[in-house]
Amino acid sequence: MSSVFAAFHAVRDSIRRHPWWTDSLLALFLTFISVGSVVFAGRGHLDLDISVLDAILVPVTTLPIAVRRYRPLAVLATTVAAETLLLLFASRVPAPVGVIVALYTVASRCERPVSVRAGGWALFAIVVGVIVHYGSQAGKIVPELAVFAIAWVIGDNIRTRRAYLAELEARAARLEREREERDQRAVAEERARIARELHDVIAHNVSVMVVQASAGEEVFDTDPGRARESLAAVASTGRAALAELRRLLGVIRAEDDREGAPSYVPQPGIEYLDELVRQVRETGLEVELSVLGQPRELPEAVGLCAYRIIQEALTNTLKHADASQAQVSVRYVADAVELRVTDDGRGASAVNGEGGGHGLIGMRERVALFGGELTVEAGDGRGYAVRARLPLEEPER
Template sequence: MRQVSTTVAAVRDAIRRHPWWSDSLLALFLTVIAVGSVVGSRTRYGYPFPVLAAIAALFTTIPIALRRYRPLPVLAITVTAETLLLIFSNDSPVPVGVIVALYTVAAYCERRVSIRAAAWVAPPVIVGEIVNNGPHAGRVIPELAVIAIAWVIGDNLRTRRAYLAELKERAARLEREREEKADRAVVEERARIARELHDVIAHNVSVMVVQAAAGEEVFDEDPERARESLSAVASTGRAALTELRRLLGVIRAEDDRGKAPAFAPQPGIEYVSELVRQVNDAGLPVELSVIGEPRALPEGVGLCAYRIVQEALTNTLKHAGASGAQVHVRYAADALELHVVDDGRGRSALNGEAGGQGLIGMRERVALFGGELTASPRAGRGYEVRARLPVEGRTP
């Protein structure tokens, strides 16, 4: 049984891949039947009408071999040949070729085209039957019924094929949309990772460079201060490694047990005081003020606030040449407000990272949470960064 089904499937696949061969075999089979029926029938007149009837019978079926490639011309030829056959012969065989050709037109052409074709086929069949068998020909209605059934079957096949094609196109479109969505997610994730890397590396490396430079200056005169600077470099380096491990833990896939690797938690607004301490240790005096009652914030908002303060202080430390800075954190009823200000070079600081990827990263972070950010030089001297991050209600 399995071998039979395999053979049937192979034959069906061969017919699908090579329709011309199957149509040629069908045309040959129908031609044998058509010519045989004409040879055994009576013709209306003597020679050469028997020969003409046989030729007409040939053209009612032979074009079927090309029915999938030229359905309308094939139908026109078969209808014309069938009409001539009705003229040359006293008998009127069933117009099998016309039926197959009309079925093909209904299956492969638009509905409006196939309806017109069916309307064009019916009159020759009716006239031929009446001419050969009189006005009360009993085969007119059955033949018209067969022609109508052939059209209905072909039209249903066309409708089903169009439906399946639409389903396939819809599935392909959904697959493309899924791939595009995945690509966008990858791009967004890469941008997020790039921002994280920039924030982690830029801040910590800046602090390390400043501390190392300070230690180098006092190495001979004040070994104790140099030792403190080197200790701060080591501490900042360890903090940077911790954050990098955390970031790599986010990038990595889950382990074999299906659990994500455990690394240090994401820094939030509560870590700003530690950030201020690091910058103070690096030699830049920073004052921190908190207005309002501190409360727990969504993790994403807390991380965003931390990164904004970190980026602003990093730019001040690297580019502003400031002698001091202030960080103001205000817990409003429906938002978290940040204000970082320094007394550095102001507008010239924009030539550094503050006017480049760092500022772009801050704007992207704030926009992600529907907030607002402004970064601009102050009147006279200094630079300030203001951010407002909406917080829906009070987060427990």
């Protein structure tokens, strides 16, 4: 049984790969039937006494079927013309099998308005030919022409189904492309998020460590006690950096694991600002923290964003501003939290100086995610200010 199915599928695949050969064989087969119906002509014996018109036109009613898939309308016009001429002028007329196949092909391959018009003209020509050829007997023949309507209906249904399947395939392909694009966007957004987090964690802590190590080196010989304090601060900052990295990796792993998987230490929020300010003060930068308005619990994502913005602003002050003082202000309003970080550093030269600008880009990306506002201002002389406003509700995306 399996060999039978295998042979069937092989034949079907061969037909699909070579439609012209299939149609050529069909055309020869139909020609054989048409010629046979003429030379036998219902007499039960071979009768070759046929007219030249029959000899020429009978093959024309079927042989064009070989190219029906490539020129369906031309094939229909040719077969109908040949069949009609035979009905009008010949004594022997073959069965209109070529016209039926051609009409089916037009209905299955052309748009419905085209196939309706073509089928209507074909049927009209055949009916006129039948009336002329059969005369008073035409009334018995005309009802049999319903086979043309059946052929058209079958072809139209196949065309409709083919169009439906093509639409399904196109829709599936479109959905697949959209899914791939969504996946690519999600991957890109996740990479950008991780890059921002890594930049903020590493840049801040390494900057603090560099400042502390430099301070320790300067007083290593003259003030060993202060040098030891600087080294201790370097070690403490390094441990804090490792803790933040573990925290970040824990969040990433928890997102990748199944729902309900235990996460690591939560990400820092605005409640960690005191620790952040203390850490920066240990570098020798005088930092003043003020909180205005009624403090309240922020959404976790908003709190993390606020923390990272202040962290990055202070990191820029440490790395580029050559400042001695900085002020951090957090102001709670009805529907947002407003942040302000200023210093007395180098101003515009700090903004346009060393560094690749990734920190500012990261801050803008973070604020944009929440539909907030960010301004970075620097005077021509001294001073540098970062202002951000974060809505308390994330925008719909």
